[in-house]
Amino acid sequence: MVEWTEQERSIITSIFxxxxxxxxxxxxxxxxxxVYPWTQRYFASFGNLYNAEAIKTNPNIxxxxxxxxxxxxxxxxxxKLHVDPDNFKLLADCLTIVIAAKMGSAFSPEVQATFQKFxxxxxxxxxxxxx
Amino acid sequence: MTSLSAKDKEAVKTFWAKACLKAEEVxxxxxxxxxxxxxxxxxxxxxxxxxxxxSAPVKKHGQTVMGGVAAAVSKIDNLxxxxxxLSELHAFTLRVDPANFKILSHxxxxxxxxxxxxxxxxxxxxAMDKFLAALALxxxxxxx
Numbered sequence: 444m445v446e447w448t449e450q451e452r453s454i455i456t457s458i459f460x461x462x463x464x465x466x467x468x469x470x471x472x473x474x475x476x477x478v479y480p481w482t483q484r485y486f487a488s489f490g491n492l493y494n495a496e497a498i499k500t501n502p503n504i505x506x507x508x509x510x511x512x513x514x515x516x517x518x519x520x521x522x523k524l525h526v527d528p529d530n531f532k533l534l535a536d537c538l539t540i541v542i543a544a545k546m547g548s549a550f551s552p553e554v555q556a557t558f559q560k561f562x563x564x565x566x567x568x569x570x571x572x573x574x
Numbered sequence: 575m576t577s578l579s580a581k582d583k584e585a586v587k588t589f590w591a592k593a594c595l596k597a598e599e600v601x602x603x604x605x606x607x608x609x610x611x612x613x614x615x616x617x618x619x620x621x622x623x624x625x626x627x628x629s630a631p632v633k634k635h636g637q638t639v640m641g642g643v644a645a646a647v648s649k650i651d652n653l654x655x656x657x658x659x660l661s662e663l664h665a666f667t668l669r670v671d672p673a674n675f676k677i678l679s680h681x682x683x684x685x686x687x688x689x690x691x692x693x694x695x696x697x698x699x700x701a702m703d704k705f706l707a708a709l710a711l712x713x714x715x716x717x718x
Contacts, residue, residue: 552610
Protein backbone atom coordinates (compact mmCIF):
# COMPACT_ATOMS: atom_id res chain seq x y z
CA MET A 444 0.00 0.00 0.00
CA VAL A 445 1.33 3.47 -0.85
CA GLU A 446 1.95 5.79 2.07
CA TRP A 447 1.49 9.54 1.88
CA THR A 448 2.90 12.13 4.27
CA GLU A 449 0.79 15.12 5.32
CA GLN A 450 3.02 17.35 3.24
CA GLU A 451 2.58 15.18 0.11
CA ARG A 452 -1.21 15.17 0.52
CA SER A 453 -1.25 18.92 0.86
CA ILE A 454 0.94 19.40 -2.24
CA ILE A 455 -1.31 17.18 -4.37
CA THR A 456 -4.51 18.82 -3.07
CA SER A 457 -3.06 22.23 -3.79
CA ILE A 458 -1.99 21.36 -7.35
CA PHE A 459 -5.39 19.92 -8.25
CA UNK A 460 -7.26 22.63 -6.37
CA UNK A 461 -5.66 25.26 -8.59
CA UNK A 462 -5.92 23.31 -11.82
CA UNK A 463 -8.06 24.34 -14.75
CA UNK A 464 -8.98 20.87 -15.99
CA UNK A 465 -10.42 22.21 -19.23
CA UNK A 466 -7.09 23.82 -20.04
CA UNK A 467 -4.56 21.31 -18.76
CA UNK A 468 -6.39 18.18 -19.91
CA UNK A 469 -6.55 18.95 -23.63
CA UNK A 470 -3.04 20.46 -23.52
CA UNK A 471 -1.52 17.34 -21.95
CA UNK A 472 -3.35 14.96 -24.27
CA UNK A 473 -2.55 16.86 -27.45
CA UNK A 474 1.10 17.21 -26.36
CA UNK A 475 1.22 13.45 -25.84
CA UNK A 476 -0.20 12.82 -29.33
CA UNK A 477 2.42 15.13 -30.86
CA VAL A 478 5.47 14.05 -28.82
CA TYR A 479 4.62 10.33 -29.00
CA PRO A 480 2.73 10.07 -32.31
CA TRP A 481 2.12 6.32 -32.02
CA THR A 482 -0.39 7.08 -29.26
CA GLN A 483 -2.70 8.40 -31.99
CA ARG A 484 -3.61 4.81 -32.79
CA TYR A 485 -6.11 4.90 -29.92
CA PHE A 486 -7.91 7.94 -31.28
CA ALA A 487 -8.53 6.93 -34.87
CA SER A 488 -12.24 7.68 -34.51
CA PHE A 489 -11.52 11.22 -33.31
CA GLY A 490 -11.03 12.54 -36.81
CA ASN A 491 -8.18 14.77 -37.97
CA LEU A 492 -5.02 14.26 -35.90
CA TYR A 493 -2.51 14.77 -38.72
CA ASN A 494 -0.68 17.76 -37.32
CA ALA A 495 -0.28 19.79 -34.16
CA GLU A 496 -2.87 22.42 -35.12
CA ALA A 497 -5.49 19.81 -35.98
CA ILE A 498 -4.90 17.99 -32.70
CA LYS A 499 -5.12 21.13 -30.63
CA THR A 500 -8.40 22.27 -32.20
CA ASN A 501 -10.07 18.85 -32.37
CA PRO A 502 -13.34 18.99 -30.38
CA ASN A 503 -13.20 15.26 -29.55
CA ILE A 504 -9.79 15.70 -27.93
CA UNK A 505 -11.01 18.58 -25.79
CA UNK A 506 -14.04 16.60 -24.64
CA UNK A 507 -12.07 13.45 -23.80
CA UNK A 508 -12.50 12.34 -20.24
CA UNK A 509 -15.07 10.67 -17.96
CA UNK A 510 -15.58 10.17 -14.25
CA UNK A 511 -15.32 6.60 -12.93
CA UNK A 512 -13.51 4.51 -10.29
CA UNK A 513 -10.00 3.35 -11.05
CA UNK A 514 -11.08 -0.28 -11.26
CA UNK A 515 -13.71 0.64 -13.84
CA UNK A 516 -11.25 2.84 -15.75
CA UNK A 517 -8.66 0.08 -15.73
CA UNK A 518 -11.11 -2.45 -17.14
CA UNK A 519 -12.24 0.12 -19.72
CA UNK A 520 -8.69 0.79 -20.89
CA UNK A 521 -7.84 -2.91 -21.03
CA UNK A 522 -10.98 -4.62 -22.31
CA LYS A 523 -12.59 -1.98 -24.49
CA LEU A 524 -9.86 0.45 -25.51
CA HIS A 525 -6.94 -2.00 -25.60
CA VAL A 526 -4.40 0.63 -24.55
CA ASP A 527 -0.85 -0.62 -24.01
CA PRO A 528 -0.13 0.36 -20.37
CA ASP A 529 3.25 1.81 -21.40
CA ASN A 530 1.25 4.67 -22.88
CA PHE A 531 -0.02 5.68 -19.44
CA LYS A 532 3.53 6.58 -18.52
CA LEU A 533 3.93 8.67 -21.69
CA LEU A 534 0.80 10.66 -20.87
CA ALA A 535 1.97 11.04 -17.26
CA ASP A 536 5.27 12.54 -18.49
CA CYS A 537 3.41 15.00 -20.74
CA LEU A 538 1.14 15.96 -17.85
CA THR A 539 4.21 16.63 -15.69
CA ILE A 540 5.66 18.91 -18.37
CA VAL A 541 2.38 20.82 -18.85
CA ILE A 542 1.95 21.33 -15.09
CA ALA A 543 5.62 22.40 -14.82
CA ALA A 544 5.12 25.00 -17.56
CA LYS A 545 2.00 26.29 -15.79
CA MET A 546 3.44 26.44 -12.28
CA GLY A 547 6.88 27.73 -13.23
CA SER A 548 9.31 27.95 -10.33
CA ALA A 549 6.55 26.89 -7.91
CA PHE A 550 7.07 23.43 -9.39
CA SER A 551 10.02 22.81 -7.11
CA PRO A 552 11.98 19.52 -6.99
CA GLU A 553 9.92 18.45 -3.93
CA VAL A 554 6.62 19.25 -5.65
CA GLN A 555 7.80 17.42 -8.77
CA ALA A 556 8.72 14.35 -6.71
CA THR A 557 5.29 14.31 -5.02
CA PHE A 558 3.44 14.85 -8.29
CA GLN A 559 5.37 12.11 -10.09
CA LYS A 560 4.78 9.74 -7.15
CA PHE A 561 1.06 10.47 -7.43
CA UNK A 562 1.03 9.87 -11.20
CA UNK A 563 2.95 6.61 -10.74
CA UNK A 564 0.22 5.40 -8.39
CA UNK A 565 -2.48 6.40 -10.91
CA UNK A 566 -0.60 4.63 -13.72
CA UNK A 567 -0.28 1.52 -11.57
CA UNK A 568 -3.99 1.56 -10.67
CA UNK A 569 -4.93 1.86 -14.32
CA UNK A 570 -2.78 -1.14 -15.22
CA UNK A 571 -4.02 -3.32 -12.38
CA UNK A 572 -6.98 -4.92 -14.10
CA UNK A 573 -5.06 -6.00 -17.19
CA UNK A 574 -4.54 -9.73 -17.67
CA MET B 575 14.43 5.02 -32.19
CA THR B 576 14.57 7.23 -35.27
CA SER B 577 17.36 9.58 -36.32
CA LEU B 578 16.86 13.34 -36.38
CA SER B 579 15.15 14.87 -39.40
CA ALA B 580 16.20 18.22 -40.84
CA LYS B 581 13.08 19.70 -39.21
CA ASP B 582 14.08 18.30 -35.80
CA LYS B 583 17.61 19.71 -36.07
CA GLU B 584 16.26 23.11 -37.08
CA ALA B 585 13.83 23.14 -34.13
CA VAL B 586 16.60 22.15 -31.70
CA LYS B 587 19.07 24.77 -32.98
CA THR B 588 16.44 27.55 -32.98
CA PHE B 589 15.24 26.77 -29.47
CA TRP B 590 18.78 26.25 -28.18
CA ALA B 591 19.86 29.67 -29.48
CA LYS B 592 17.51 31.08 -26.84
CA ALA B 593 17.93 28.44 -24.12
CA CYS B 594 21.73 28.34 -24.19
CA LEU B 595 21.81 31.74 -22.46
CA LYS B 596 20.52 29.97 -19.34
CA ALA B 597 22.39 26.71 -19.90
CA GLU B 598 24.13 26.68 -16.52
CA GLU B 599 20.88 27.35 -14.67
CA VAL B 600 19.11 24.62 -16.64
CA UNK B 601 21.85 22.11 -15.89
CA UNK B 602 21.98 22.89 -12.18
CA UNK B 603 18.19 22.76 -11.80
CA UNK B 604 17.81 19.54 -13.83
CA UNK B 605 20.54 17.76 -11.88
CA UNK B 606 19.15 18.96 -8.53
CA UNK B 607 15.69 17.77 -9.46
CA UNK B 608 16.97 14.39 -10.62
CA UNK B 609 18.64 13.75 -7.26
CA UNK B 610 15.41 14.59 -5.39
CA UNK B 611 12.84 12.95 -7.68
CA UNK B 612 14.94 9.85 -8.46
CA UNK B 613 16.94 9.23 -5.29
CA UNK B 614 18.62 6.14 -6.73
CA UNK B 615 20.75 8.49 -8.86
CA UNK B 616 22.43 9.76 -5.70
CA UNK B 617 24.55 6.61 -5.68
CA UNK B 618 26.82 8.18 -8.28
CA UNK B 619 27.60 11.16 -6.07
CA UNK B 620 28.32 9.60 -2.70
CA UNK B 621 31.59 11.54 -2.68
CA UNK B 622 29.81 14.91 -2.53
CA UNK B 623 29.19 16.63 0.79
CA UNK B 624 25.91 18.22 -0.23
CA UNK B 625 23.43 16.80 -2.76
CA UNK B 626 20.62 19.26 -2.22
CA UNK B 627 19.30 21.41 -5.09
CA UNK B 628 21.26 24.66 -5.32
CA SER B 629 24.31 23.32 -3.48
CA ALA B 630 27.79 24.09 -4.84
CA PRO B 631 28.66 20.60 -6.16
CA VAL B 632 25.24 20.25 -7.81
CA LYS B 633 25.51 23.65 -9.49
CA LYS B 634 29.03 23.01 -10.70
CA HIS B 635 28.27 19.57 -12.05
CA GLY B 636 25.04 20.77 -13.64
CA GLN B 637 27.13 23.29 -15.58
CA THR B 638 29.54 20.56 -16.70
CA VAL B 639 26.73 18.33 -17.93
CA MET B 640 24.95 21.15 -19.74
CA GLY B 641 28.25 22.09 -21.38
CA GLY B 642 28.20 18.61 -22.87
CA VAL B 643 24.65 19.11 -24.14
CA ALA B 644 25.62 22.45 -25.68
CA ALA B 645 28.59 20.83 -27.44
CA ALA B 646 26.28 18.11 -28.72
CA VAL B 647 24.00 20.72 -30.33
CA SER B 648 26.95 21.95 -32.37
CA LYS B 649 27.70 18.35 -33.41
CA ILE B 650 24.10 17.49 -34.12
CA ASP B 651 24.92 16.23 -37.60
CA ASN B 652 27.13 13.45 -36.26
CA LEU B 653 26.55 12.85 -32.58
CA UNK B 654 28.27 9.46 -32.48
CA UNK B 655 31.57 10.84 -33.77
CA UNK B 656 31.25 14.10 -31.88
CA UNK B 657 30.62 12.46 -28.50
CA UNK B 658 33.18 9.65 -28.81
CA UNK B 659 35.46 10.75 -25.97
CA LEU B 660 32.50 11.53 -23.69
CA SER B 661 31.15 8.08 -24.44
CA GLU B 662 34.47 6.52 -23.44
CA LEU B 663 34.45 8.57 -20.25
CA HIS B 664 30.95 7.42 -19.29
CA ALA B 665 31.59 3.81 -20.31
CA PHE B 666 35.00 3.12 -18.83
CA THR B 667 35.54 5.65 -16.07
CA LEU B 668 32.17 6.83 -14.77
CA ARG B 669 30.27 3.64 -15.62
CA VAL B 670 26.90 5.35 -15.39
CA ASP B 671 24.06 2.92 -16.09
CA PRO B 672 22.64 4.21 -19.40
CA ALA B 673 19.10 3.96 -18.00
CA ASN B 674 19.93 7.12 -16.10
CA PHE B 675 20.42 9.14 -19.30
CA LYS B 676 16.67 8.90 -19.86
CA ILE B 677 16.00 10.07 -16.32
CA LEU B 678 18.23 13.14 -16.65
CA SER B 679 16.76 13.91 -20.09
CA HIS B 680 13.26 13.95 -18.57
CA UNK B 681 14.37 16.41 -15.91
CA UNK B 682 16.07 18.63 -18.49
CA UNK B 683 12.76 18.75 -20.39
CA UNK B 684 10.85 19.64 -17.19
CA UNK B 685 13.25 22.52 -16.49
CA UNK B 686 13.01 23.77 -20.09
CA UNK B 687 9.20 23.74 -19.74
CA UNK B 688 9.46 25.76 -16.52
CA UNK B 689 11.95 28.31 -17.85
CA UNK B 690 10.59 28.70 -21.39
CA UNK B 691 6.85 27.95 -21.09
CA UNK B 692 5.92 29.81 -24.27
CA UNK B 693 8.80 28.56 -26.43
CA UNK B 694 8.63 24.93 -25.30
CA UNK B 695 5.75 24.07 -27.60
CA UNK B 696 4.82 20.43 -28.34
CA UNK B 697 6.82 20.68 -31.59
CA UNK B 698 9.94 21.88 -29.78
CA UNK B 699 9.30 19.29 -27.05
CA UNK B 700 9.32 16.38 -29.49
CA ALA B 701 12.45 17.67 -31.25
CA MET B 702 14.32 18.12 -27.93
CA ASP B 703 13.11 14.73 -26.68
CA LYS B 704 14.43 13.07 -29.85
CA PHE B 705 17.69 15.04 -29.65
CA LEU B 706 18.34 14.05 -26.03
CA ALA B 707 17.53 10.43 -26.88
CA ALA B 708 20.00 10.53 -29.78
CA LEU B 709 22.55 12.14 -27.46
CA ALA B 710 22.03 9.35 -24.91
CA LEU B 711 22.45 6.76 -27.63
CA UNK B 712 25.73 8.32 -28.77
CA UNK B 713 26.90 8.37 -25.12
CA UNK B 714 26.13 4.65 -24.83
CA UNK B 715 28.12 3.83 -27.95
CA UNK B 716 31.29 2.65 -26.21
CA UNK B 717 29.65 0.67 -23.41
CA UNK B 718 29.82 -2.73 -25.07
